[in-house]
Amino acid sequence: MKKRWYDIDPTVSRAVAEMEKAEEYIQVRCADFIIDRLKDIDFNIEMSLDDQYNYIMRRWYDKNIKVSHAMEYLKNCPTDIRKQLALEIIDFIKEYWDYVFTYFLEELKKGRTPNPDMLCNKYIKFDLFIKEAKRLGADYVATGHYARIENGKLLRSVDLNKDQTYFLADVKKECFKNVLFPVGNYTKPEIRKIAEENNLNVAHKKDSTGICFIGERNYQKFVENYLKPNPGDIVDVETKKVIGRHTGLMNYTIGQRRNVGLSGNEQRHYVCGKDVKNNILYVAFGEDNKYLLSDECIIDNVNFISNERPTFCTAKFRYRDVDHAVSLEYLENNKIRVKYPDKVKAVTPGQACVLYLGEECLGCGFIDTVKNNDEFLWYLH
Numbered sequence: 001m002k003k004r005w006y007d008i009d010p011t012v013s014r015a016v017a018e019m020e021k022a023e024e025y026i027q028v029r030c031a032d033f034i035i036d037r038l039k040d041i042d043f044n045i046e047m048s049l050d051d052q053y054n055y056i057m058r059r060w061y062d063k064n065i066k067v068s069h070a071m072e073y074l075k076n077c078p079t080d081i082r083k084q085l086a087l088e089i090i091d092f093i094k095e096y097w098d099y100v101f102t103y104f105l106e107e108l109k110k111g112r113t114p115n116p117d118m119l120c121n122k123y124i125k126f127d128l129f130i131k132e133a134k135r136l137g138a139d140y141v142a143t144g145h146y147a148r149i150e151n152g153k154l155l156r157s158v159d160l161n162k163d164q165t166y167f168l169a170d171v172k173k174e175c176f177k178n179v180l181f182p183v184g185n186y187t188k189p190e191i192r193k194i195a196e197e198n199n200l201n202v203a204h205k206k207d208s209t210g211i212c213f214i215g216e217r218n219y220q221k222f223v224e225n226y227l228k229p230n231p232g233d234i235v236d237v238e239t240k241k242v243i244g245r246h247t248g249l250m251n252y253t254i255g256q257r258r259n260v261g262l263s264g265n266e267q268r269h270y271v272c273g274k275d276v277k278n279n280i281l282y283v284a285f286g287e288d289n290k291y292l293l294s295d296e297c298i299i300d301n302v303n304f305i306s307n308e309r310p311t312f313c314t315a316k317f318r319y320r321d322v323d324h325a326v327s328l329e330y331l332e333n334n335k336i337r338v339k340y341p342d343k344v345k346a347v348t349p350g351q352a353c354v355l356y357l358g359e360e361c362l363g364c365g366f367i368d369t370v371k372n373n374d375e376f377l378w379y380l381h
Contacts, residue, residue: 100119125143146181
């Protein structure tokens with residue numbers, strides 16, 4: 001039986017097998033890497049496609065045209081280059097799985113709400129990618145994040161509606177030394193106008209949304225590929241009565257109002273807690289229900305980008321949040337007690353608490369425990 005082109009070398013075979021198992025997001029990242037590396041060595045990728053090649057979906061990698069092209073380039077490049085690329089692909093996929101995807105799944109199992117986009121920035125885009133760029137001789141890496149770097153400080157974007165410093169707050173300070181954010185001094189409409197004036201086909205491209213490796217796909221269906229759903233009771237946190245059934249705690253987040261599973265109930269209801277041990281989803285009725293509010297949390301795994309260590313600053317407890325005035329108490333083991341006298345709704349374990357001093361992003365920590373009136377929220381832990 002004739003071997004497939006990538007099965008001739010065991011290293012290449014393993015790399016292709018790892019790519020095939022990976023999510024499409026990772027496959028596209030690997031494709032970008034292959035194409036960029038081959039361009040760097042002046043490999044004529046346009047001439048490397050087989051004359052017989054067509055876009056009929058014969059193989060797993062033909063589902064995405066970029067991945068399909070990259071695999072054809074890999075097939076036709078010199079043997080030693082192909083093997084080196086294969087080794088780097090294996091390392092990249094392993095790093096992504098270990099640092100980003102495994103974290104995402106483990107946090108869901110604990111009933112928390114993870115933020116894998118921040119881990120992807122920390123470990124992949126602003127660590128592995130920058131190291132690879134330096135290895136190739138690059139002085140700087142430019143990304144499309146809406147943020148600014150000035151005098152070593154991470155600052156909010158000029159376009160506050162598109163500001164992405166929240167997602168960059170867990171990146172190590174030293175990683176920003178060789179980074180450029182060229183769009184940070186413009187608004188999104190201005191960027192679209194520049195793209196239009198230069199006839200770029202992305203001028204009117206729809207804004208990307210969703211978790212990095214899920215994108216526009218159905219979140220629940222995606223997660224169920226990795227975690228078996230475990231339906232259970234929905235309980236009114238005040239009356240302790242069972243009022244419905246949930247599809248699995250992993251499908252809900254604190255503060256969620258839509259698609260909770262109580263469609264027959266006209267009164268506004270919100271997810272306010274999870275009991276992982278007993279598989280219970282708690283809901284509270286009314287927008288300002290006391291069970292949704294808190295005035296203190298402990299954040300851990302704190303990362304400071306700034307040299308500032310203020311006692312008072314502002315914080316965001318989720319991406320699309322307003323700035324809340326907070327006070328900080330610095331604790332042992334890289335933890336901070338964050339107090340916010342004006343109570344905040346739906347502060348969620350697992351999410352990032354990002355700290356700001358004016359327009360400067362100071363850094364962040366991840367929400368561990370939450371209190372209200374000096375009492376732990378029993379329904380949240």
